[in-house]
Amino acid sequence: MTQLHHAATPLREETVPGGGHLSFVLKRGQILRLTDTDGGANVSMMMLNAHEKSERLNLPDTLKGQHTAKLTTGHCFYSDMGRVLTGIMADTCGWHDPFGGVLNAAETAEKYGQGRYQELRNGFYRNGMDNLLVEMGKWDLGLEDLLMVVNFFSKVSVDADGSFRFISGFSQPGSFVELYAPMDTLIVLTTLQHPMDPNPEYAPRPVQLSWFTAEDTQACENALHTRAENDRALTNTHLFAL
Amino acid sequence: MTLTESSKNPEQAVFRHVIPAGEHYLFEVKKGQTLRLLDLDGNQAIDTLFYNADNPRERYDAQRTLRRQGNVYLTTGSVLWSGLGNPLLTITADTCGRHDTLGGACAQESNTVRYALDKRYMHSCRDNFLCACLHDGRLHKRDIAANINFFMNVPVTEEGGLTFEDGISAPGKYVELRAECNVIVLISNCPQLNNPCNGWNPTPAEVLVWN
Numbered sequence: 001m002t003q004l005h006h007a008a009t010p011l012r013e014e015t016v017p018g019g020g021h022l023s024f025v026l027k028r029g030q031i032l033r034l035t036d037t038d039g040g041a042n043v044s045m046m047m048l049n050a051h052e053k054s055e056r057l058n059l060p061d062t063l064k065g066q067h068t069a070k071l072t073t074g075h076c077f078y079s080d081m082g083r084v085l086t087g088i089m090a091d092t093c094g095w096h097d098p099f100g101g102v103l104n105a106a107e108t109a110e111k112y113g114q115g116r117y118q119e120l121r122n123g124f125y126r127n128g129m130d131n132l133l134v135e136m137g138k139w140d141l142g143l144e145d146l147l148m149v150v151n152f153f154s155k156v157s158v159d160a161d162g163s164f165r166f167i168s169g170f171s172q173p174g175s176f177v178e179l180y181a182p183m184d185t186l187i188v189l190t191t192l193q194h195p196m197d198p199n200p201e202y203a204p205r206p207v208q209l210s211w212f213t214a215e216d217t218q219a220c221e222n223a224l225h226t227r228a229e230n231d232r233a234l235t236n237t238h239l240f241a242l
Numbered sequence: 243m244t245l246t247e248s249s250k251n252p253e254q255a256v257f258r259h260v261i262p263a264g265e266h267y268l269f270e271v272k273k274g275q276t277l278r279l280l281d282l283d284g285n286q287a288i289d290t291l292f293y294n295a296d297n298p299r300e301r302y303d304a305q306r307t308l309r310r311q312g313n314v315y316l317t318t319g320s321v322l323w324s325g326l327g328n329p330l331l332t333i334t335a336d337t338c339g340r341h342d343t344l345g346g347a348c349a350q351e352s353n354t355v356r357y358a359l360d361k362r363y364m365h366s367c368r369d370n371f372l373c374a375c376l377h378d379g380r381l382h383k384r385d386i387a388a389n390i391n392f393f394m395n396v397p398v399t400e401e402g403g404l405t406f407e408d409g410i411s412a413p414g415k416y417v418e419l420r421a422e423c424n425v426i427v428l429i430s431n432c433p434q435l436n437n438p439c440n441g442w443n444p445t446p447a448e449v450l451v452w453n
Contacts, residue, residue: 054383054384058346058352059346059388060304060344060345060346060347060388060389061346061349061352061355063344063345063346063404064344064345064346064352064356064396064404064406065352065355065356067403067404067405068402068403068404069344069398069399069402069403069404070402078352078355080349080351080352080368080386081351082349082351082352082354082355083351095402099305099308099309099314100305100309101303101305101306101308101309102305104326104327106327107327129325142299142384143299143300143325143326144299144301144382144384144385144387145384146325147387147388148304148305148387148388149305157400157401157402158314158398158399158400158402159400160400161313162313162314162315162340162398163312163313163314164308164309164312164313164314195309196309229355229356232354232355232358232359233355235359236351236354236355236359
C-alpha cells in the first residue's frame with residue numbers, strides 16, 4: 001500500500017497532452033503527482049532552484065550520492081549545490097530512467113519521419129530538446145541550462161557488458177509518481193516518448209498533473225531519510241532557507 | 243573489454259603538458275588533431291569537459307552520447323556528441339578499456355552530501371572547473387554539465403545499482419581522441435581523497451597533442 005502525504009483533494013489538476021510542454025514553480029511544502037493515465041507515457045523533466053536558477057538538477061550527483069542508476073520511492077533529486085530539489089514520496093512504477101535524455105529535431109525526424117506543422121497543424125512531431133528549450137526560454141534560461149533530464153515512467157536497464165535495454169510496456173495505465181519539494185523548485189517538463197522506445201510511430205501519451213499541499217512536511221522529509229546522504233542534503237536545504 | 247593501442251609517437255607530439263595532481267587545465271585542440279590523455283601513475287580520474295571552441299554554448303552531452311552508442315561505458319569508437327547533435331570528438335585508442343560519464347565531478351557541496359558536512363573545505367573538481375572557466379572568460383558556471391571521468395570505474399548493474407570501484411587503470415594507460423571540430427578541453431585532474439577514484443592518492447596526468 002502506497003502511503004500518501006496529502007489530502008485527497010488537489011489544489012489544481014491539469015492534463016498535459018502527448019507532445020506538450022509546461023513549466024511552473026513547485027512551492028516548498030507542495031507535492032506534485034504525475035499520473036500516466038493511459039499507460040506507456042514518458043515525462044522528460046529538468047528541475048532548478050526557482051530563486052537562483054544557476055542551481056540545477058545534477059543527475060550525476062543524484063546517482064552517485066545514492067548509489068543508484070534508477071530512481072524510485074525514497075530517492076532525492078540533488079542540485080549541484082548539494083540540496084534536495086525534490087524527493088520521490090510515492091511511486092507505483094518502481095523505476096524512472098536517468099539515461100535516455102531527449103531527442104532533438106533531427107533525431108526525431110530520423111526516427112519518425114517528417115511531421116511538420118504545415119501538414120499536421122498541432123499534431124506535428126515535437127521533440128524533447130526544443131520543447132524543453134522553449135519552456136526554459138520563458139524563464140530566460142538558455143541552451144547551457146539544458147542538462148541531463150529524468151525520464152519518468154520509463155525503464156532502461158544495463159546489461160553486464162554495459163548495453164542498454166529499454167523495457168517496453170513498462171508503465172501501466174494509472175501509474176503515478178509523487179514529488180515532494182523541500183524548497184521552491186522550478187519544474188520544466190515535456191510529455192514525449194522515451195528516446196529509446198523502439199515504437200517507430202510518433203504517439204506520445206498524455207500525463208495528468210495534480211498539485212497537493214503536504215499535510216506534514218516533517219513526515220515527508222522523514223520518508224526521504226533513506227540514507228545518510230539524503231539527511232545531509234536535506235540539512236543543506238534547510239540551511240539555504242534560513 | 244577490448245583494448246586498442248595507438249601507433250603515435252610521443253616524440254612527434256606538437257604539444258605536451260603535465261597536469262600536476264589536483265590542478266585544472268584549459269586548452270584547445272584543433273579539428274583533426276589527436277589528443278592523448280595519459281594516466282602517468284595509474285588510477286587517476288581525469289574529469290573532462292569538451293566545448294565547441296567556435297560556439298562555447300555547445301558542449302559535450304552525456305545522455306546523447308550514451309544513447310547513440312547504446313552503452314553506458316565510453317571506449318574506442320565512442321563518439322562524443324554535443325547538445326546540438328554534432329560530434330565533438332571520437333575515441334580512437336584506449337588501453338584502459340572503459341571510462342565513466344555518469345559519476346560527475348566532485349564539488350565542495352556534493353562532498354558535504356556524500357561524506358560529511360565538514361568535508362566542505364577540501365579541494366574539488368568543480369572548484370577547478372569554475373576557476374579555469376572564469377579566468378578564460380568564455381565559460382561560466384552554467385556551462386558546466388555532466389563530464390567524462392577518464393580512467394574512472396563506475397559499474398552499473400542490471401538491477402540499477404551504481405558504485406565507485408577501484409580503478410581498472412594502471413601507470414601508462416591512455417586514451418586518445420580525434421577532434422571533429424575545434425574544441426576547448428577543460429580538465430580537472432581530480433583531487434578527491436574520500437573515495438577510491440584516484441586510488442586514494444591523486445597523481446599527475448599528461449596531455450599530448452598530435453597534428
